[in-house]
Amino acid sequence: MRHTxxxxxxxxxxxxxxxxxLFSAKGYNIESISVGPTEDPSISRMxxxxxxxxxxxxxxxKHLNKLIDILKVVDLTNxxxxxxxxxxxxxxxxxxxxxxxxxxxDIFRAKVVDIGPxxxxxxxxxxxxxxxxxxxxxxxxxxxxxxxTGVVALKREFKGEVYTSKEIKLIKKKSRQKQxxxxxxx
Amino acid sequence: MEKxxxxxxxxxxxxxxxxxxxxxxxxxEENVDVVFGCPGNAVLGIFDALLEISGIKIxxxxxxxxxxxxxxxxxxxxxxxxxxVASSGPGASNLVTGIADANMDSVPLVIFxxxxxxxxxxxxxxxxxxxxxxxxxxxxxxxLVTKIEELTSTIKSAFHIATTGxxxxxLVDLPRDILAEKFTFDYPEKVNLRGYNxxxxxxxxxxKRAAEIINNSLRPVIIAGGGVTISNAFGELRELxxxxxxxxxxxxxxxxxxxEDDQLSLGMIGMHGTWYANNAVNESDCVIAxxxxxxxxxxxxxxxxxxxAKKIHIDIDPSSISKNIKADVxxxxxxxxxxxxxxxLVKNLxxxxxxxxxxxxxxxxxxxxxxxxKVSVPFVIEKLRDLTGANAVIVTDVxxxxxxxxxxxxxLYPRTHITSGGLGTMGFSLPASIGVAITxxxxxxxxxxxxxxxxxxxxxLATVTAYNxxxxxxxxxxxxxxxxxxxxxxxxxxxxDEILIDSSCPDFIKIADAYGIQxxxxxxxxxxxxxxxxxxxxxxxxxxxxxxxxxxxxxFPYIPxxxxxxxxxxx
Ligand SMILES: Cc1ncc(C[n+]2csc(CCOP(=O)(O)OP(=O)(O)O)c2C)c(N)n1
Ligand SMILES: [Mg+2]
Numbered sequence: 001m002r003h004t005x006x007x008x009x010x011x012x013x014x015x016x017x018x019x020x021x022l023f024s025a026k027g028y029n030i031e032s033i034s035v036g037p038t039e040d041p042s043i044s045r046m047x048x049x050x051x052x053x054x055x056x057x058x059x060x061x062k063h064l065n066k067l068i069d070i071l072k073v074v075d076l077t078n079x080x081x082x083x084x085x086x087x088x089x090x091x092x093x094x095x096x097x098x099x100x101x102x103x104x105x106d107i108f109r110a111k112v113v114d115i116g117p118x119x120x121x122x123x124x125x126x127x128x129x130x131x132x133x134x135x136x137x138x139x140x141x142x143x144x145x146x147x148x149t150g151v152v153a154l155k156r157e158f159k160g161e162v163y164t165s166k167e168i169k170l171i172k173k174k175s176r177q178k179q180x181x182x183x184x185x186x
Numbered sequence: 187m188e189k190x191x192x193x194x195x196x197x198x199x200x201x202x203x204x205x206x207x208x209x210x211x212x213x214x215e216e217n218v219d220v221v222f223g224c225p226g227n228a229v230l231g232i233f234d235a236l237l238e239i240s241g242i243k244i245x246x247x248x249x250x251x252x253x254x255x256x257x258x259x260x261x262x263x264x265x266x267x268x269x270x271v272a273s274s275g276p277g278a279s280n281l282v283t284g285i286a287d288a289n290m291d292s293v294p295l296v297i298f299x300x301x302x303x304x305x306x307x308x309x310x311x312x313x314x315x316x317x318x319x320x321x322x323x324x325x326x327x328x329x330l331v332t333k334i335e336e337l338t339s340t341i342k343s344a345f346h347i348a349t350t351g352x353x354x355x356x357l358v359d360l361p362r363d364i365l366a367e368k369f370t371f372d373y374p375e376k377v378n379l380r381g382y383n384x385x386x387x388x389x390x391x392x393x394k395r396a397a398e399i400i401n402n403s404l405r406p407v408i409i410a411g412g413g414v415t416i417s418n419a420f421g422e423l424r425e426l427x428x429x430x431x432x433x434x435x436x437x438x439x440x441x442x443x444x445x446e447d448d449q450l451s452l453g454m455i456g457m458h459g460t461w462y463a464n465n466a467v468n469e470s471d472c473v474i475a476x477x478x479x480x481x482x483x484x485x486x487x488x489x490x491x492x493x494x495a496k497k498i499h500i501d502i503d504p505s506s507i508s509k510n511i512k513a514d515v516x517x518x519x520x521x522x523x524x525x526x527x528x529x530x531l532v533k534n535l536x537x538x539x540x541x542x543x544x545x546x547x548x549x550x551x552x553x554x555x556x557x558x559x560k561v562s563v564p565f566v567i568e569k570l571r572d573l574t575g576a577n578a579v580i581v582t583d584v585x586x587x588x589x590x591x592x593x594x595x596x597x598l599y600p601r602t603h604i605t606s607g608g609l610g611t612m613g614f615s616l617p618a619s620i621g622v623a624i625t626x627x628x629x630x631x632x633x634x635x636x637x638x639x640x641x642x643x644x645x646x647l648a649t650v651t652a653y654n655x656x657x658x659x660x661x662x663x664x665x666x667x668x669x670x671x672x673x674x675x676x677x678x679x680x681x682x683d684e685i686l687i688d689s690s691c692p693d694f695i696k697i698a699d700a701y702g703i704q705x706x707x708x709x710x711x712x713x714x715x716x717x718x719x720x721x722x723x724x725x726x727x728x729x730x731x732x733x734x735x736x737x738x739x740x741x742f743p744y745i746p747x748x749x750x751x752x753x754x755x756x757x
Pocket of ligand 2: 585636637638662663664665666667668
């Protein structure tokens with residue numbers, strides 16, 4: 001299962017190597033990693049997306065917690081969270097295809113940020129699967145270069161009625177289960 | 187350290203000092219009494235300053251590998267951190283195996299390495315290695331000091347991290363220019379490590395759940411590991427075992443935490459553990475693992491380990507719990523704290539049936555060895571045990587004799603079996619026994635070796651002589667590297683004799699002579715006792731004894747790697 005792990009670390013040299021080393025020593029793959037400062041300049045936030053079963057993730061988190069320079073580790077996967085990634089995609093275009101590429105970009109609410117005689121560069125943000133979807137749509141035109149930031153994520157505080165599609169599925173599933181249980185009882 | 191009259195640093199707080207003096211005064215603050223090291227250009231200044239300023243003893247080894255293992259022996263014997271100083275480049279990289287060894291066995295070490303000047307780091311400077319990079323995965327933590335302002339706080343943190351929580355080695359890399367700078371000396375009272383908060387206090391809800399399981403059990407077994415030693419929880423362990431009448435098996439690292447002559451003792455568990463320890467765990471309905479990582483040498487096949495038991499696992503390191511064996515009740519915390527909280531909640535159990543079953547097993551499946559007119563290792567170990575009353579510190583190397591020692595010495599006291607458990611480092615014993623002999627004066631210190639392992643660090647005989655350390659060095663010479671043969675024979679049924687013969691094995695008596703150490707050679711069983719007696723009577727000097735032992739003897743019981751109780755091979 002895909003897990004998004006948010007880590008607060010001391011903003012010191014060598015911390016990234018320690019974390020990366022921990023993953024590589026245990027043979028776990030990092031799907032994406034992003035690092036940047038937080039509201040406190042002495043602390044950086046790292047967001048790591050990785051795959052693993054529950055036992056593996058539990059071990060990863062225990063080992064991360066053991067690192068001296070790590071202040072906090074949260075597996076966001078089990079709670080609502082906002083997730084965003086940014087990608088710059090340089091697509092091959094010619095006078096006939098340029099319009100199509102711009103149209104696709106519009107659908108994904110992407111912005112054209114650079115244009116050349118044979119290429120167009122668009123900037124897109126969103127959840128990783130949206131970015132992947134857009135890349136798939138543009139692939140037939142020829143992707144010259146691609147840069148993705150990796151995921152950044154924060155816990156969602158909003159407790160209202162707006163849910164992500166995944167959460168909606170989960171809620172539906174739960175209410176179906178409840179229905180079944182109630183039926184069985186009644 | 188208290189800023190009192192007796193504090194040797196009292197006149198130096200707030201004064202501007204050279205980095206090197208700040209370093210030495212910091213060691214004084216940490217109550218360091220001995221430093222193990224090897225000289226080298228980059229650290230000569232440190233040794234000089236140590237001699238001039240402090241009363242700290244310096245033990246100079248012949249190899250950095252020896253120095254770090256000596257520090258490890260010292261730390262294992264005392265529970266205090268072992269301190270190492272090594273030069274830059276090869277001096278530092280020579281430490282690597284000893285550091286990895288300490289990391290596996292949770293041994294507190296603080297290792298200082300010299301580094302090339304900060305401006306030259308990364309330039310392939312003469313005698314430069316990235317020791318912080320090399321040791322990152324084998325230390326609990328490591329530091330490169332880049333500013334003189336950070337020197338004292340880094341040293342304070344290093345000692346704190348090494349000795350608290352699950353202890354381990356911490357390395358501090360010291361660029362030469364930093365030690366040559368001047369700065370105001372002040373030693374911080376507290377560490378500032380907001381990301382490091384080991385959990386000492388065991389969760390009372392978990393303790394309650396554990397007590398409930400124990401109170402409802404009929405066949406409890408305690409597995410006690412090295413964590414009991416680290417936590418000094420021997421009394422509590424005994425109290426718990428007696429109260430619930432639970433048999434106690436120890437791991438290799440746990441030997442000595444529970445007296446093996448006690449009725450409830452099952453001796454050692456694991457690959458070469460006793461038949462009854464392994465079978466008791468197999469039949470148990472409640473396994474209480476205390477301060478043990480439950481590694482595969484202890485458990486065998488994870489899926490077949492204690493199949494009928496509810497598992498309670500107490501450890502200060504959360505990542506050691508449910509790593510190999512899923513715990514029903516994980517308890518994170520200091521072993522002593524957890525046991526203190528658990529004892530009042532458990533009932534007095536009598537487990538009569540279970541204990542009589544175990545007694546029967548002990549009679550039916552005792553540890554055995556073949557008797558011979560020649561010398562067999564278990565025979566020597568039993569004699570040694572009788573002559574010392576188990577009141578000796580036994581420092582074993584790695585090989586067959588290590589397992590025989592673990593089986594037949596019947597340890598009674600904490601910190602009396604010092605061995606490389608996790609890494610299985612050949613060459614461990616002689617240097618480690620040096621570190622033990624520096625500090626243990628009230629018991630004989632006995633280094634137990636095989637012919638091959640002894641050759642890895644035999645240069646340290648010079649250190650033994652130099653400091654006249656009264657270590658009794660035993661070498662079991664079967665002319666082979668025997669434990670490897672056993673594996674080949676029992677696992678693969680093949681023999682590669684040209685690899686297994688120790689072909690140019692030196693004459694150990696001549697080696698002892700060369701280093702000025704008195705020695706004996708023993709070839710027959712009837713010479714064993716008189717020779718051991720003679721050696722033990724030479725209380726204030728080192729002695730080396732070579733035992734010519736029989737070859738082609740295997741260690742039993744034996745559970746092949748990845749096997750389980752049903753695969754036990756006995757004599
Ligand atoms: C540094 C290191 N290298 C290799 C090994 C693998 N090894 C374990 S025991 C052993 C042979 C030990 O031979 P010896 O010291 O003669 O003891 P014996 O088993 O014959 O009693 C070897 C090669 C090891 N444990 N450590
Ligand atoms: Mg041998």
